[in-house]
Amino acid sequence: MENTTIVETHSLTKxxxxxxxxxxxxxxxxxxxxxxxxxxxxxxxxxxxxxxxxGLIRPTSGxxxxxxxxxxxxxxxxxxxxxxxxxxxxxxxxxRENLKVVADLAxxxxxxxxxxxxxxxxxxxxxxxxxxxxxxxKMRLGVAAAILKDPELLILDEPTNGLxxxxxxxxxxxxxxxxxxxxxxxxSSHLLGEVEQxxxxxxxxxxxxxxxxxxxxxxxxxKGVVVKAEPADRAGxxxxxxxxxxxxxxxxxxxxxxxxxxxxxxxNRQLMGAGIAVSELRPFExxxxxxxxxxxxxxxxx
Amino acid sequence: xxxxxxxxxxxxxxxxxxxxxxxxxxxxxLLFYSxxxxxxxxxxxxxxxxxxLTLYPSNFVSNAMGAGFPLxxxxxxxxxxxxxxxxxxxxxxxxxxxxxxxxxTTWTGRVIVFMAWMAILALVMFAxxxxxxxxxxxxxxxxxxxxxxxxxxxxLGTIWLLLAAFGSVGLALGVLIKQSxxxxxxxxxxxxxxEIIAVRFIDGLNNGAYKWxxxxxxxxxxxxxxxxxxxxxxxxxxxxxQAVLVLAAYIVGLFIVAGGLQRVRDVT
Numbered sequence: 001m002e003n004t005t006i007v008e009t010h011s012l013t014k015x016x017x018x019x020x021x022x023x024x025x026x027x028x029x030x031x032x033x034x035x036x037x038x039x040x041x042x043x044x045x046x047x048x049x050x051x052x053x054x055g056l057i058r059p060t061s062g063x064x065x066x067x068x069x070x071x072x073x074x075x076x077x078x079x080x081x082x083x084x085x086x087x088x089x090x091x092x093x094x095x096r097e098n099l100k101v102v103a104d105l106a107x108x109x110x111x112x113x114x115x116x117x118x119x120x121x122x123x124x125x126x127x128x129x130x131x132x133x134x135x136x137x138k139m140r141l142g143v144a145a146a147i148l149k150d151p152e153l154l155i156l157d158e159p160t161n162g163l164x165x166x167x168x169x170x171x172x173x174x175x176x177x178x179x180x181x182x183x184x185x186x187x188s189s190h191l192l193g194e195v196e197q198x199x200x201x202x203x204x205x206x207x208x209x210x211x212x213x214x215x216x217x218x219x220x221x222x223k224g225v226v227v228k229a230e231p232a233d234r235a236g237x238x239x240x241x242x243x244x245x246x247x248x249x250x251x252x253x254x255x256x257x258x259x260x261x262x263x264x265x266x267x268n269r270q271l272m273g274a275g276i277a278v279s280e281l282r283p284f285e286x287x288x289x290x291x292x293x294x295x296x297x298x299x300x301x302x
Numbered sequence: 303x304x305x306x307x308x309x310x311x312x313x314x315x316x317x318x319x320x321x322x323x324x325x326x327x328x329x330x331x332l333l334f335y336s337x338x339x340x341x342x343x344x345x346x347x348x349x350x351x352x353x354x355l356t357l358y359p360s361n362f363v364s365n366a367m368g369a370g371f372p373l374x375x376x377x378x379x380x381x382x383x384x385x386x387x388x389x390x391x392x393x394x395x396x397x398x399x400x401x402x403x404x405x406x407t408t409w410t411g412r413v414i415v416f417m418a419w420m421a422i423l424a425l426v427m428f429a430x431x432x433x434x435x436x437x438x439x440x441x442x443x444x445x446x447x448x449x450x451x452x453x454x455x456x457x458l459g460t461i462w463l464l465l466a467a468f469g470s471v472g473l474a475l476g477v478l479i480k481q482s483x484x485x486x487x488x489x490x491x492x493x494x495x496x497e498i499i500a501v502r503f504i505d506g507l508n509n510g511a512y513k514w515x516x517x518x519x520x521x522x523x524x525x526x527x528x529x530x531x532x533x534x535x536x537x538x539x540x541x542x543x544q545a546v547l548v549l550a551a552y553i554v555g556l557f558i559v560a561g562g563l564q565r566v567r568d569v570t
Binding site for chain 2: 051054055056057058074077078080082084085086087088089090091092093097100101102104105106107145149
């Protein structure tokens with residue numbers, strides 16, 4: 001039976017010199033076929049971790065298996081496409097020539113170059129020198145190089161960095177398209193909305209430590225309903241009778257109910273039937289942003 | 303290995319630095335010949351008289367050698383530093399090292415292509431020198447007599463060895479310093495100043511007791527090799543055979559050191 005995990009790390013650690021602990025004992029697992037979001041603030045250790053996964057950096061301790069191989073081994077790299085910390089290409093060569101350089105290195109048929117240029121919508125601009133490209137075009141070429149090998153695992157490190165909102169939206173669509181089918185995508189980002197929109201599962205890293213790894217739904221937690229009603233005391237009694245004391249909390253005049261938002265109709269009917277006026281009734285869902293700030297210990301907006 | 307060489311060649315065949323380097327090599331050779339021709343036809347314009355006979359095709363190998371060191375060597379250092387150092391500043395090293403071939407394979411492929419470029423520069427130097435010497439002979443109505451084929455081949459090999467050795471210094475500095483500008487600066491300062499001062503100091507120590515150390519410096523051996531070639535005035539005590547061995551040792555040693563560094567170092 002084929003292993004369902006494509007990336008697995010155990011106590012992966014990177015310490016620079018005797019001081020900076022960039023990555024601290026990370027246990028991470030990415031399943032085949034999923035889009036995995038690697039989330040963390042700038043300087044949290046995302047890029048260092050990804051560099052270790054592709055063999056650019058050697059870990060101080062711990063182990064990692066990527067696509068069934070040790071990071072950096074030729075057999076493993078043949079199955080991985082990556083874009084780490086921005087695209088790196090030769091400025092005096094055209095986009096197409098740069099991809100041919102990569103294709104030669106990776107022993108990929110050069111016909112594939114035109115295919116991937118088409119996939120990232122760069123065919124018409126492939127003849128221009130890389131040095132003249134905009135940030136968005138450079139990123140697209142970087143993604144094209146990463147998928148040149150038609151890899152099982154695609155590692156993208158902050159692929160929307162430096163893009164304008166339209167470029168970010170286009171890049172997200174491109175990543176979603178690439179991530180369809182059997183391919184696994186490991187995407188690092190500090191943009192929560194991006195991860196929420198694209199990813200199946202996420203790992204949150206803070207100060208070099210992986211503080212959470214789960215599905216986006218699990219991370220956001222149970223959905224609920226927010227109610228504001230008068231008189232509040234009677235409303236509280238009724239809601240407690242309906243859902244139990246553990247499911248009801250009150251904050252700033254609002255009742256927070258741990259229940260499925262589909263119960264809203266029944267809540268409204270019961271309260272109205274008891275002569276309680278409902279002024280607000282809406283579903284409640286924590287955003288990934290709130291969870292992220294809670295997990296990383298950062299204050300929103302600080 | 304073949305994949306790496308193909309990729310490196312594709313990357314470097316139209317690289318502006320190498321194309322400009324080839325042009326500069328041709329220009330250096332032209333300049334060398336032009337100055338010598340002027341001095342030969344204008345007695346008193348040079349400290350020592352230059353005979354027009356030395357500029358005919360029979361002597362073109364020796365003259366091309368004069369263009370090869372130290373100017374060609376300086377160019378080789380610059381090209382080596384640019385080739386190795388720019389991969390760090392452009393962020394292309396991570397692209398190269400994540401494609402599949404191992405780090406040592408990648409490094410070996412790079413050095414092979416660089417050495418091929420040094421051979422091209424040597425050929426340019428010889429072709430321009432030969433062409434110019436024919437022009438001079440034609441204007442003087444002098445018969446065109448070429449040197450023996452063995453002399454031409456030995457000369458080409460010698461020029462290539464010089465360029466390869468000094469280019470290896472540039473390559474190693476590019477890897478060591480992880481950028482091109484500082485690497486080529488250090489390389490040129492070494493070639494044009496540091497070695498000269500160091501050798502002068504070592505040779506003067508204890509009545510020349512440590513001269514053997516000075517004789518191991520790369521520039522001293524390059525000088526000895528060019529002087530030993532084709533009957534030039536020899537001032538160096540280093541034999542041609544020793545110079546060839548020492549320069550070859552520099553190429554191999556620097557290849558191993560820089561390759562080792564690239565293999566073990568993190569790419570950040």
